[in-house]
Amino acid sequence: MKIRNYQDNDFVSLIDLLRSCNLYNPQYDKREMIQRKSGADSDSIILAVQGTQIVGCIFFIYDPWSSFIYHLGVVPEHQNKGIATALLKEAEARLYKRGTNPVTLFVIKENKHGFNFFKKRGYGGEFLTWCFEKQEKKQDK
Numbered sequence: 696m697k698i699r700n701y702q703d704n705d706f707v708s709l710i711d712l713l714r715s716c717n718l719y720n721p722q723y724d725k726r727e728m729i730q731r732k733s734g735a736d737s738d739s740i741i742l743a744v745q746g747t748q749i750v751g752c753i754f755f756i757y758d759p760w761s762s763f764i765y766h767l768g769v770v771p772e773h774q775n776k777g778i779a780t781a782l783l784k785e786a787e788a789r790l791y792k793r794g795t796n797p798v799t800l801f802v803i804k805e806n807k808h809g810f811n812f813f814k815k816r817g818y819g820g821e822f823l824t825w826c827f828e829k830q831e832k833k834q835d836k
């Protein structure tokens with residue numbers, strides 16, 4: 696298993712991966728948006744690759760005040776082999792090297808497996824928050 700940065704020609708495989716582990720979000724996971732993210736910070740989308748297959752990914756958003764991790768996913772047939780643990784360690788190492796504290800992530804309440812995965816790897820806190828979003832409207836300009 697190798698770990699490397701996302702490139703634009705990985706897009707179709709990345710979307711397949713995100714769909715396979717229920718992380719695909721059509722609002723965010725558009726080619727142009729992903730390309731803009733990796734263009735702005737080429738280290739911020741990390742892939743796990745087995746042979747020619749993309750088997751796992753993790754996204755991060757860096758900020759020196761607090762950084763965020765999103766989209767940690769591994770294709771079901773490659774789970775329980777340590778791939779997500781390796782991806783999480785790589786993302787954390789990149790963020791800590793730049794200088795950030797803490798690293799924050801979101802897990803939905805129903806995702807017991809994801810919840811326990813992160814708890815076991817040192818994540819904690821009891822924040823009961825809603826995730827609100829607002830799209831820019833042209834007339835707001």
Ligand SMILES: CC(C)(COP(=O)(O)OP(=O)(O)OC[C@H]1O[C@@H](n2cnc3c(N)ncnc32)[C@H](O)[C@@H]1OP(=O)(O)O)[C@@H](O)C(=O)NCCC(=O)NCCS
Nearest residue numbers: 716766767768769774775776777778779780806809812815
């Ligand atoms: C949560 C998720 C990312 C974990 O991925 P994963 O690659 O299976 O995780 P790992 O293999 O690193 O760890 C899972 C278990 O496998 C075990 N494991 C690790 N290496 C192993 C190996 N070589 N052989 C056997 N088992 C192993 C670990 O002990 C671990 O168990 P633990 O959490 O009780 O310690 C994956 O289940 C997933 O994609 N879920 C759907 C998406 C999701 O919910 N993401 C998180 C919220 S964004």
